[in-house]
Amino acid sequence: MFPTSLFTTLLLALTVAANPVLLPRSSVTLPLSRRVNVTSVHNLVRHDVTRAKALKARGLAKANGFSVDAVINEQVDNQAVTYVASVGVGSPATTYSLLIDTGSSNTWVGAGKAYVRTSTSVQTSNRVSVTYGSGSFSGTEFTDQVTLASGLVIPNQSIGVASTSEGFDGVDGILGIGPVDLTSDTLSPATSSLVPTVTDNLFSRKTITANEIGISFEPTTTEDSLNGELTWGGTDSTKFTGSISFTPITGTSPANEFWGINQSIRYGTSTSILSTTAGIVDTGTTLVLIATDAFNRYVRATGAVNDAATGLLRLTAAQFANLQSLFFTTNGVTYELTANAQIWPRSLNADIGGTAGSIYLIVADIGSPSGEGLDFINGFAFLERFYSVFDTTNKRVGFATTPFTRATTN
Numbered sequence: 538m539f540p541t542s543l544f545t546t547l548l549l550a551l552t553v554a555a556n557p558v559l560l561p562r563s564s565v566t567l568p569l570s571r572r573v574n575v576t577s578v579h580n581l582v583r584h585d586v587t588r589a590k591a592l593k594a595r596g597l598a599k600a601n602g603f604s605v606d607a608v609i610n611e612q613v614d615n616q617a618v619t620y621v622a623s624v625g626v627g628s629p630a631t632t633y634s635l636l637i638d639t640g641s642s643n644t645w646v647g648a649g650k651a652y653v654r655t656s657t658s659v660q661t662s663n664r665v666s667v668t669y670g671s672g673s674f675s676g677t678e679f680t681d682q683v684t685l686a687s688g689l690v691i692p693n694q695s696i697g698v699a700s701t702s703e704g705f706d707g708v709d710g711i712l713g714i715g716p717v718d719l720t721s722d723t724l725s726p727a728t729s730s731l732v733p734t735v736t737d738n739l740f741s742r743k744t745i746t747a748n749e750i751g752i753s754f755e756p757t758t759t760e761d762s763l764n765g766e767l768t769w770g771g772t773d774s775t776k777f778t779g780s781i782s783f784t785p786i787t788g789t790s791p792a793n794e795f796w797g798i799n800q801s802i803r804y805g806t807s808t809s810i811l812s813t814t815a816g817i818v819d820t821g822t823t824l825v826l827i828a829t830d831a832f833n834r835y836v837r838a839t840g841a842v843n844d845a846a847t848g849l850l851r852l853t854a855a856q857f858a859n860l861q862s863l864f865f866t867t868n869g870v871t872y873e874l875t876a877n878a879q880i881w882p883r884s885l886n887a888d889i890g891g892t893a894g895s896i897y898l899i900v901a902d903i904g905s906p907s908g909e910g911l912d913f914i915n916g917f918a919f920l921e922r923f924y925s926v927f928d929t930t931n932k933r934v935g936f937a938t939t940p941f942t943r944a945t946t947n
């Protein structure tokens with residue numbers, strides 16, 4: 538179920554403990570695998586833009602106290618690129634492949650593999666439903682035992698058991714690791730109850746000593762690879778270089794409903810793409826999305842053209858040779874997205890309906906102008922180059938460089 542390396546580490550940890558008393562762990566790590574599954578042309582961009590619209594609508598609805606589902610009615614697209622974790626539910630546990638999502642906070646199963654009830658399953662009197670923009674699920678709330686890693690168990694986690702779901706082919710559900718407030722209005726009749734997330738429960742049970750998550754993704758040139766890692770209760774210093782710099786959660790709505798930050802974006806030494814504004818960091822988005830006016834400035838600066846087949850921007854080889862870095866500045870610290878980091882991995886061009894050898898950019902138009910409170914999304918394309926930390930206790934997001942920040946694998 539878990540890769541040998543993790544198992545070996547756990548065994549080693551047990552072996553070297555001279556003291557037989559079981560010490561509480563300060564952090565726990567779960568391996569994540571990345572999958573690329575783009576089944577029709579435009580899925581990649583359309584999925585991300587639809588999600589961006591839905592997140593924005595959801596954040597605004599929440600801030601203004603109206604029903605979330607009323608404002609979201611979009612075409613369903615399956616997730617194009619996913620990071621999934623193997624999570625056990627029940628006793629004996631059934632293992633589910635769950636999508637890691639920092640943009641939502643309910644954990645649920647049943648999209649693919651059906652929920653298996655065991656002696657630890659307790660059905661509550663609630664229905665639960667969540668709309669994600671390009672997908673949705675609804676079903677019944679249970680509390681059950683959730684096993685995140687060998688020996689790491691949450692005895693009483695609220696989970697959704699889907700009776701219907703759309704947009705999640707190829708996965709069994711979601712592990713929602715966004716802020717707990719995003720669970721408001723997801724239960725009925727208990728509409729005013731929040732549903733403690735997996736992270737909240739690990740923290741309140743003192744399994745972890747800090748209410749935070751560290752995430753490592755790596756760029757990859759293959760369709761499937763086991764190259765991500767989620768650490769609860771701390772960070773994994775083997776996955777980043779230097780130190781982590783933090784930025785406070787933005788006060789700007791609707792980005793502040795999510796892992797939202799203030800950030801500016803510059804191209805090369807002096808071309809401003811986006812002056813300081815609010816947006817979010819999101820593991821459910823593949824690309825880097827920026828407001829339409831910023832996107833137009835990026836197009837002018839790079840000379841890229843829109844590629845009809847993929848929906849992405851395309852560069853010639855000569856333009857790529859001149860492509861400058863994009864600089865993301867937040868709370869006084871600047872993160873450099875190199876030219877290589879701005880392009881889709883060329884070995885996966887066919888997966889997005891592209892042509893072998895062509896050069897496609899991972900920066901896309903969010904579909905609305907800046908100044909609306911959610912003007913960018915730093916998705917996978919960014920998170921594969923920087924380690925990220927989502928710190929609930931201190932209401933902040935952290936980034937650090939990694940051995941892959943300047944990699945030229947794409």
Ligand SMILES: *[C@@H]1O[C@H](CO)[C@@H](O)[C@H](O)[C@H]1NC(C)=O
Nearest residue numbers: 661680692693694695732733
């Ligand atoms: C389990 O969690 C539910 C809500 O999530 C709570 O109502 C119930 O009291 C908890 N049971 C135990 C034994 O902790």
Ligand SMILES: *[C@@H]1O[C@H](CO)[C@@H](O)[C@H](O)[C@H]1NC(C)=O
Nearest residue numbers: 572574575576615706707708
């Ligand atoms: C890929 O997507 C298609 C259609 O959306 C789905 O039927 C299939 O199960 C997915 N495959 C994987 C491995 O996720």
Ligand SMILES: *[C@@H]1O[C@H](CO)[C@@H](O)[C@H](O)[C@H]1NC(C)=O
Nearest residue numbers: 785786787788789799814815
């Ligand atoms: C973010 O930007 C907004 C708007 O400029 C500003 O009011 C706020 O103080 C900034 N910082 C935070 C942490 O929200």
